[in-house]
Amino acid sequence: MQAELICIGNELLTGLVENTNAGYISRILWSKGIPVREQHVVPDSIPEIAAAIGEALACSEAVICCGGLGPTDDDLTREAVAALLERPLIVDRQWLQRLEQYFESRGYPMPPANRKQALLIEGSRLLPNPRGTAPGAIIPAGKRWIILLPGPPQELRPLFEQEVVPFFRSAGFRASWQTRLIRTAGCGESLLEEKIKGAGLPEGVFFSPLAGGGEVLLQLKTAAAPAAEALLERALRRLREQLGEYIYGEGEATLAGTVAALLGSRGLTLALAESCTGGLLADLITDIPGSSLFFKGALVTYTDEAKEKLLGIAPDLLNSKGAVSEEVALAMARGARRVLSASVGGAITGIAGPDSDSSGTPPGLVYTAVSGPSGERCRRTFFPGTRRAIKERAAQTLLIALWRMIHSGD
Amino acid sequence: MQAELICIGNELLTGLVENTNAGYISRILWSKGIPVREQHVVPDSIPEIAAAIGEALACSEAVICCGGLGPTDDDLTREAVAALLERPLIVDRQWLQRLEQYFESRGYPMPPANRKQALLIEGSRLLPNPRGTAPGAIIPAGKRWIILLPGPPQELRPLFEQEVVPFFRSAGFRASWQTRLIRTAGCGESLLEEKIKGAGLPEGVFFSPLAGGGEVLLQLKTAAAPAAEALLERALRRLREQLGEYIYGEGEATLAGTVAALLGSRGLTLALAESCTGGLLADLITDIPGSSLFFKGALVTYTDEAKEKLLGIAPDLLNSKGAVSEEVALAMARGARRVLSASVGGAITGIAGPDSDSSGTPPGLVYTAVSGPSGERCRRTFFPGTRRAIKERAAQTLLIALWRMIHSGD
Numbered sequence: 001m002q003a004e005l006i007c008i009g010n011e012l013l014t015g016l017v018e019n020t021n022a023g024y025i026s027r028i029l030w031s032k033g034i035p036v037r038e039q040h041v042v043p044d045s046i047p048e049i050a051a052a053i054g055e056a057l058a059c060s061e062a063v064i065c066c067g068g069l070g071p072t073d074d075d076l077t078r079e080a081v082a083a084l085l086e087r088p089l090i091v092d093r094q095w096l097q098r099l100e101q102y103f104e105s106r107g108y109p110m111p112p113a114n115r116k117q118a119l120l121i122e123g124s125r126l127l128p129n130p131r132g133t134a135p136g137a138i139i140p141a142g143k144r145w146i147i148l149l150p151g152p153p154q155e156l157r158p159l160f161e162q163e164v165v166p167f168f169r170s171a172g173f174r175a176s177w178q179t180r181l182i183r184t185a186g187c188g189e190s191l192l193e194e195k196i197k198g199a200g201l202p203e204g205v206f207f208s209p210l211a212g213g214g215e216v217l218l219q220l221k222t223a224a225a226p227a228a229e230a231l232l233e234r235a236l237r238r239l240r241e242q243l244g245e246y247i248y249g250e251g252e253a254t255l256a257g258t259v260a261a262l263l264g265s266r267g268l269t270l271a272l273a274e275s276c277t278g279g280l281l282a283d284l285i286t287d288i289p290g291s292s293l294f295f296k297g298a299l300v301t302y303t304d305e306a307k308e309k310l311l312g313i314a315p316d317l318l319n320s321k322g323a324v325s326e327e328v329a330l331a332m333a334r335g336a337r338r339v340l341s342a343s344v345g346g347a348i349t350g351i352a353g354p355d356s357d358s359s360g361t362p363p364g365l366v367y368t369a370v371s372g373p374s375g376e377r378c379r380r381t382f383f384p385g386t387r388r389a390i391k392e393r394a395a396q397t398l399l400i401a402l403w404r405m406i407h408s409g410d
Numbered sequence: 411m412q413a414e415l416i417c418i419g420n421e422l423l424t425g426l427v428e429n430t431n432a433g434y435i436s437r438i439l440w441s442k443g444i445p446v447r448e449q450h451v452v453p454d455s456i457p458e459i460a461a462a463i464g465e466a467l468a469c470s471e472a473v474i475c476c477g478g479l480g481p482t483d484d485d486l487t488r489e490a491v492a493a494l495l496e497r498p499l500i501v502d503r504q505w506l507q508r509l510e511q512y513f514e515s516r517g518y519p520m521p522p523a524n525r526k527q528a529l530l531i532e533g534s535r536l537l538p539n540p541r542g543t544a545p546g547a548i549i550p551a552g553k554r555w556i557i558l559l560p561g562p563p564q565e566l567r568p569l570f571e572q573e574v575v576p577f578f579r580s581a582g583f584r585a586s587w588q589t590r591l592i593r594t595a596g597c598g599e600s601l602l603e604e605k606i607k608g609a610g611l612p613e614g615v616f617f618s619p620l621a622g623g624g625e626v627l628l629q630l631k632t633a634a635a636p637a638a639e640a641l642l643e644r645a646l647r648r649l650r651e652q653l654g655e656y657i658y659g660e661g662e663a664t665l666a667g668t669v670a671a672l673l674g675s676r677g678l679t680l681a682l683a684e685s686c687t688g689g690l691l692a693d694l695i696t697d698i699p700g701s702s703l704f705f706k707g708a709l710v711t712y713t714d715e716a717k718e719k720l721l722g723i724a725p726d727l728l729n730s731k732g733a734v735s736e737e738v739a740l741a742m743a744r745g746a747r748r749v750l751s752a753s754v755g756g757a758i759t760g761i762a763g764p765d766s767d768s769s770g771t772p773p774g775l776v777y778t779a780v781s782g783p784s785g786e787r788c789r790r791t792f793f794p795g796t797r798r799a800i801k802e803r804a805a806q807t808l809l810i811a812l813w814r815m816i817h818s819g820d
Contacts, residue, residue, distance in 0.1 A: 011620060012433075012436075013440075013445075014436060014437065014446070015432075015433045015434065015435070015438075015439075016627065016629070017620070017622070018430075018433050019429070020428075022425075022451070023425045023429060024425065026422075026423055026424060026425030027424065027425030027426065030424040030426070036423045036424075037423075038450060038451060038453070038458070038462075039422070039423065039450065039451035040448060040450050042448050048448075052448075154796070210421060210426055210427070212427070217426065219424075219426070276696075278693050279684070279688075279690065279691070279692030279693040279710060280689070280693040280696075281689070282688050282689030282710045283687075283688050283689040283690040283693045283801075286686075286687075286688025286712065286762070286801075287688075287797065287798060289764050289765070289797060291688075291712075292712055292713070295712050296713055296715075297710045297711050297713060297716040298689055298708075298712075299707070299709060299710070300682075300689060300692045300708035300709070300710065302701075302702055302705050302706060302707040302708075303702070303707060305706075305751070306706060306707040310709075310750075339719070339720070340719075340720075341715070352696070353699070354699050385564065386564070387697065387699060388697060389564075391693075391696075391697070
């Protein structure tokens with residue numbers, strides 16, 4: 001079986017709203033072994049929505065539509081499906097009641113416009129939306145299915161995971177493949193490919209690498225079959241033997257989350273000193289729920305004066321070596337560790353650009369340093385790209401250094 | 411005229427790579443008055459790419475294709491267009507030479523696979539790519555056009571702005587509308603709508619509000635006509651009279667950029683103390699080139715201990731009022747200002763969730779404080795949503811407070 005996505009909304013065609021739903025749904029379906037044939041974005045117009053759904057139904061067993069279920073005049077997905085299937089829209093009494101109660105509990109009567117959010121194509125199943133007034137729907141169309149979901153991601157995501165994924169399973173949609181997503185850091189794409197070819201994966205397991213932002217994602221894939229799971233496990237064991245030092249996680253894992261879990265499990269605390277990354281790494285670390293248990297804080301020292309005053313770096317060192325140097329990076333890591341009484345200190349200093357600094361140091365030059373119970377490390381790197389890209393690569397490089405030091409004592 | 415977008419690549423259909431090209435191109439075309447009819451994502455397959463381009467050509471004067479121009483076997487966009495138009499691919503000698511020189515300068519011969527990147531559909535114009543080996547192309551198809559662009563955003567964006575936008579102008583494509591994008595902060599969507607209706611925009615000028623992340627974007631639009639520019643200017647003047655205090659910029663302006671420009675022009679410096687936002691605001695500020703001229707740094711104090719030691723907050727105050735309180739927020743703003751010798755200090759303290767803190771304070775409660783030459787302000791707010799959403803809204807609320815204080819002395 002395969003699926004097709006149709007996202008509905010003029011705001012997507014003007015580019016004023018980012019379409020994050022298409023990528024999100026595709027990613028989940030891919031992990032469940034269901035291929036997405038194509039993705040489309042169409043305007044708020046009954047003929048265009050109906051035409052897109054009709055064409056998709058001709059090719060794909062499931063057509064997933066996102067958006068156009070709100071109460072306003074330009075929310076037209078329900079009406080377009082009714083026109084396409086030539087089936088009436090009938091009121092779902094239960095949802096109508098729930099809508100009325102919802103508005104009543106807020107102290108005012110339901111606006112008449114919201115009434116249409118209780119309309120359902122005859123013969124279909126309503127998917128109750130716990131976070132909004134627009135319910136989803138699963139609509140049979142011959143032997144195929146049209147699935148409607150509300151557009152706002154915070155409403156769409158729980159409905160998709162809690163209702164649509166189980167529906168696919170219960171309706172007997174068979175996965176075309178089984179997959180694993182392996183996350184690596186610290187090794188380039190071509191070297192990684194060579195090592196994997198050297199490892200010799202079991203027959204029938206295919207891999208494709210995907211490089212981005214200093215990490216390489218490895219997709220492992222094998223045809224759906226009773227032995228698929230065991231086959232993937234065998235492949236994974238081989239990869240771990242060959243690439244163990246570069247693999248930091250699987251699936252939705254992140255490097256920051258992996259470092260956080262390691263710090264937590266070893267009872268270590270972390271403090272950061274950031275110059276050119278300006279707080280980005282502290283922001284990534286504090287995105288992790290529970291980070292207050294191990295994260296002491298960060299000193300974003302954007303001037304020499306701040307480096308001296310907050311981190312205790314000697315003015316002589318700054319003058320003789322420059323703020324972007326191995327010596328200052330190490331002193332910053334030590335300073336953060338000491339000032340915030342943490343077991344591990346990390347530091348980043350460099351030139352994010354777009355211009356060179358006053359001493360002529362070119363943008364992209366970055367030093368990352370770690371100071372912890374097992375010693376100190378500093379790395380000099382040079383990143384190409386925009387200011388933002390340099391900040392991101394620099395933060396990621398320090399995460400790799402932290403991961404290595406905590407994980408393997410390296 | 412209208413345009414249609416086709417993004418090509420299996421990595422988009424598996425959701426492993428975010429499709430940022432469709433939104434980017436749509437946004438630019440919208441600002442130039444060119445409507446995008448639909449967006450599509452199709453796999454690396456000659457028949458599917460060719461079918462999508464063929465269908466789009468039947469509806470739209472320009473079909474813009476992104477991706478599939480690399481050197482590997484699954485880069486098939488050139489071949490698909492040749493098959494669709496039944497026109498041969500011929501070698502562009504100049505680009506071939508450039509490719510050979512490119513590899514030679516790196517010290518190794520051009521891999522044979524790269525040769526196909528010099529292939530061009532007969533009768534079309536090559537768009538030289540300054541950042542990569544894949545050139546773009548403008549291909550006439552009857553009275554319509556197929557435009558090929560490389561997939562990586564850092565290669566696509568300069569080519570689109572420097573080659574494709576001028577091509578649309580020179581080829582005589584007429585804009586359907588003229589637009590202005592007005593950015594506001596600090597006023598809710600419905601109150602803003604009421605105020606605009608009260609202002610009474612000139613006849614023929616339409617507005618639509620778009621709320622997101624605590625800001626409201628206002629699209630102003632009028633039919634393309636000789637008087638359109640003057641009409642939009644008149645509308646803008648009315649809006650400024652009515653909403654002046656909420657409008658912080660136009661077009662691609664950001665609130666952080668606006669605050670940065672204001673600080674710079676008034677010769678003020680900024681220091682931050684962040685608790686629940688964990689460095690996010692410092693990260694936003696330091697994304698702005700030249701921010702080192704006015705940004706002194708930030709203290710990301712994630713523990714009471716750090717608040718005491720780095721910001722000089724009295725332990726008694728933390729004990730009696732709690733870290734999430736007006737008193738502590740103000741003391742943090744003062745502390746950052748003093749410790750980093752800045753003219754303005756800003757602070758954020760709150761509960762980002764997902765759980766309540768040890769004292770039972772629920773996630774979403776945030777205090778933002780500003781301390782500057784014109785006085786002090788503190789605001790208590792409560793944000794719904796995820797940990798990340800709460801961090802973003804909190805950072806944005808402090809930016810609004812900084813903007814107001816610096817802009818109007820409020």
